[in-house]
Amino acid sequence: MRDIRQLDSAYSISDRPTILVRHQAILVSIDPIRAVILRHRCIVFPGMPSDVATHLEATFVANMAESPDAPFEFTALESVLSTVATWYANQVTYMQPEAMLVLQSIASVERPRDEFERLRLVQRRFHELQAQVQGIHSLLAALLDDDDDLHRLYLTKLHGNQNVDSYISSTFDPDEAASLVEVYVQKTFSTLCTIQLQLTKADNTESSLDLKWTSKRNQLLLVDIPLKLVYLALWVASFWTAAMAMNVASPFSTLDDGGMFFWSFFGGLAGLCVVFVLVAVVHLRRQGIRLTFAAPVEVPSVAAAIAAASTMSTLSSSSAAATDDDDDGRRPALHFDTTGNYTTTFATRSAIFNMVQCAAACQLLADEQYKLAVLGRDQLNLMASDEGNMSVLDNLRMIKNATSDLESQVNGVRRMLIDMLDDDEELHMLHLTKLYDEPSVALDLFGFDTEEVESLLESYLQNNYGTGAAVELMLHTIQNTEAIVMLKLDAKRNYLIIVDLLMTLVTTLVAVSNFFVNAFTMNVVSWLKDLDWVYWTWIAVAAAFPVASYFTSIWYIRKAAGVNIALSAHKHD
Numbered sequence: 001m002r003d004i005r006q007l008d009s010a011y012s013i014s015d016r017p018t019i020l021v022r023h024q025a026i027l028v029s030i031d032p033i034r035a036v037i038l039r040h041r042c043i044v045f046p047g048m049p050s051d052v053a054t055h056l057e058a059t060f061v062a063n064m065a066e067s068p069d070a071p072f073e074f075t076a077l078e079s080v081l082s083t084v085a086t087w088y089a090n091q092v093t094y095m096q097p098e099a100m101l102v103l104q105s106i107a108s109v110e111r112p113r114d115e116f117e118r119l120r121l122v123q124r125r126f127h128e129l130q131a132q133v134q135g136i137h138s139l140l141a142a143l144l145d146d147d148d149d150l151h152r153l154y155l156t157k158l159h160g161n162q163n164v165d166s167y168i169s170s171t172f173d174p175d176e177a178a179s180l181v182e183v184y185v186q187k188t189f190s191t192l193c194t195i196q197l198q199l200t201k202a203d204n205t206e207s208s209l210d211l212k213w214t215s216k217r218n219q220l221l222l223v224d225i226p227l228k229l230v231y232l233a234l235w236v237a238s239f240w241t242a243a244m245a246m247n248v249a250s251p252f253s254t255l256d257d258g259g260m261f262f263w264s265f266f267g268g269l270a271g272l273c274v275v276f277v278l279v280a281v282v283h284l285r286r287q288g289i290r291l292t293f294a295a296p297v298e299v300p301s302v303a304a305a306i307a308a309a310s311t312m313s314t315l316s317s318s319s320a321a322a323t324d325d326d327d328d329g330r331r332p333a334l335h336f337d338t339t340g341n342y343t344t345t346f347a348t349r350s351a352i353f354n355m356v357q358c359a360a361a362c363q364l365l366a367d368e369q370y371k372l373a374v375l376g377r378d379q380l381n382l383m384a385s386d387e388g389n390m391s392v393l394d395n396l397r398m399i400k401n402a403t404s405d406l407e408s409q410v411n412g413v414r415r416m417l418i419d420m421l422d423d424d425e426e427l428h429m430l431h432l433t434k435l436y437d438e439p440s441v442a443l444d445l446f447g448f449d450t451e452e453v454e455s456l457l458e459s460y461l462q463n464n465y466g467t468g469a470a471v472e473l474m475l476h477t478i479q480n481t482e483a484i485v486m487l488k489l490d491a492k493r494n495y496l497i498i499v500d501l502l503m504t505l506v507t508t509l510v511a512v513s514n515f516f517v518n519a520f521t522m523n524v525v526s527w528l529k530d531l532d533w534v535y536w537t538w539i540a541v542a543a544a545f546p547v548a549s550y551f552t553s554i555w556y557i558r559k560a561a562g563v564n565i566a567l568s569a570h571k572h573d
Helices: 050-066 072-108 114-145 147-152 164-170 175-244 260-286 303-308 311-323 349-359 361-385 390-422 424-429 432-437 439-447 451-519 532-560
Strands: 018-022 025-030 033-037 042-044 331-336 342-347
Touching: 018 114, 018 147, 025 072, 033 072, 042 050, 042 072, 050 072, 072 114, 072 175, 114 147, 114 175, 147 175, 175 260, 175 390, 175 451, 361 390, 361 451, 390 424, 390 451, 424 439, 424 451, 432 439, 451 532
Parallel strands: none
Antiparallel strands: 018 025, 025 033, 033 042, 331 342
16 A cells, blocks of 8 residues: 555655556556556556547557567556657657757847746756656666566566565566666667757857857957047046146246147147057057957858768768769669668669768768867867857857767767677677578577677777767867867956056046146136146146056055056966
């Protein structure tokens, strides 16, 4: 009764999937299905979605028709596991287009708004699916490693045996049960890989956006600084023009030289503004800061190149090359399709060899990795030399996604090769010619060695490991370059903020001096108007105040905040 209660969500501590194998009963609690499997019937609890119930019913009928002689408990268990695995796979397949659309929108929209909330919801749903599928995968893997539970799955065979433990340990091997569970371990693993790949693409997009927006902030600062330079220069010039307008006695108020002094003074101030801005721009350029209003030159997209490097494109191009050959050296060949129909084609030996070579999955993946590596190195070099170019960041995001896809394919092929090498029966069954020429060998399938097949598979496995290592190295190189570029962007932004802070400080101090000087331009009577010493004294105080206040402020900031503020970038020996 306690085990039965675990199938009810009202009594279950968590939604963790469980398969409890008891004497003459299998209790399955894998969301959204909860069932009790006996040797002659299967009781499914209500509460699952209608589409799951429909699929479970159809799967039951199909399995019963396909294997009427199989033990009922295996048919029921396979139907339940198949329905659950298919339901989660369909959930992932349904979510993938929406996820890709959201990622593409965020990557292309200038100012995303609702896309962030949509991405959060999509990621949350994928993480939920990942946790659920991971729980099922771990459950099935644990069941596969438990020989006692695998034996106890044979409800029909064990029916009527009182001493079950001694019977299952010495009578039979649970190969059929293990094969059944292995199928769904593979299916759940495939679904997990798909989910992880989608989450990886989301992480790639987020890191790319982080770099793009950091670069855009730097570009905005690069636009803001020259404007502030011009503003500061004009503000300094306005200080001296206001000095000439002070309503106090000065030697320039009665100067009559036909306007020569006025134009000289005005022209000198204008030229001083231009020189000030140019000197500041040249100094910043020497520090590695190029002030410009122009956006970086856009780099062509690599989407077409990535599509050309894909496996299917390689197969298509290889087939085209085989059919476009010259007539010289061609020989007729029968081309059979999967339905048994055939057509007569003409092909050369080299064309057939190329088709066979391109049909090898390991070679295809290695070729795709090489092409992506070439594209990746080019884009990494461009990003390292111009970290502010956002088109390069878009290209790199697409390359990372393609490389992640390739990594998933490489891991899948590797897992397949390892499973084949671990299955002695499969290795022996690969000797098709030997089994055809010597039918009696099938009676003693393990009577001959499989060294040749093992050597063949091991060579491809080594090739696959090499491709996987290259793909992993490529991903690490991209991540390392992105980290370095982010550090460079942060360092440049910090320097630009320091420059901006210094100009704001100087502008503020000059504004204070302008206030004092402009106070004497008011057209009102004051007792200071006719004093000879007021003009030069006030000019000296107003000119010295910004300089003294500037150095005092810099000293205080360095002492109190520990920030070394300077217009010169740090240089290393």
